[in-house]
Amino acid sequence: MQLPKYKKKKRIKLKICQYCGKEFWGHPIAKYCELHRDVKQREKTKKSPEPGDSNNKTYSHDLIEVVEESWICELDGCGKTYVVKVFPKQYVYPRFCEEHRNEFRRRNYIRQKLMEDIRKTRAAAAKAAAPKVAAPAKVAAKPAAKAAAGAAKVVVPKDAVKDVKPKPAKKISGTKA
Ligand SMILES: [Zn+2]
Ligand SMILES: [Zn+2]
Numbered sequence: 001m002q003l004p005k006y007k008k009k010k011r012i013k014l015k016i017c018q019y020c021g022k023e024f025w026g027h028p029i030a031k032y033c034e035l036h037r038d039v040k041q042r043e044k045t046k047k048s049p050e051p052g053d054s055n056n057k058t059y060s061h062d063l064i065e066v067v068e069e070s071w072i073c074e075l076d077g078c079g080k081t082y083v084v085k086v087f088p089k090q091y092v093y094p095r096f097c098e099e100h101r102n103e104f105r106r107r108n109y110i111r112q113k114l115m116e117d118i119r120k121t122r123a124a125a126a127k128a129a130a131p132k133v134a135a136p137a138k139v140a141a142k143p144a145a146k147a148a149a150g151a152a153k154v155v156v157p158k159d160a161v162k163d164v165k166p167k168p169a170k171k172i173s174g175t176k177a
Contacts, residue, residue: 018060021091055103057095064088073097075106077113 015026017033019042024033036042057074066087073080073096080097100106 016089016091018091019058021058055095055101056092058091059086059093060091061086073100075100075109078109 011028012025013028014023015028015030016023017036018031019036020033022033024030026033030037032042063086066085069084069086070081071084071093073082075096078097078100080099082094082097084093086093094101096106100109
């Protein structure tokens with residue numbers, strides 16, 4: 001009765017976890033490594049991917065030949081498609097398009113998107129807050145004030161102002177005298 005036991009032991013094979021891609025020793029029907037045999041563990045990792053491995057994701061498949069697939073970048077707001085070569089028995093693949101496979105670029109993208117959103121909401125808020133009549137008046141007043149300030153420095157318009165002012169002054173003095 002020892003022979004069948006020995007045979008049973010021999011059936012243990014080197015397998016690859018369908019969830020994390022790690023090699024483990026298990027029965028031919030075993031799909032997951034010791035850790036991921038527990039469904040709760042698989043769910044857990046799904047929700048919070050390993051911090052050092054956020055560039056990649058686990059893709060479960062039973063392909064027996066290399067297949068090119070089009071995936072969509074998971075970076076919020078990107079939506080670009082990228083082609084992934086899916087290899088048999090390989091389950092870890094890039095999560096982002098070529099452009100966003102680097103953490104710095106992803107952060108940069110998110111920052112720029114945030115800034116854009118802030119700018120948009122500010123512009124919308126300014127439009128909503130400003131009275132319809134006052135808005136064009138403000139725009140007109142600002143350049144005028146700037147022009148006057150600039151004119152004072154250039155002096156030329158000062159003469160023009162002087163030319164205008166003395167005329168009524170003469171008139172006034174004329175009427176007085
Ligand atoms: Zn595993
Ligand atoms: Zn992307």
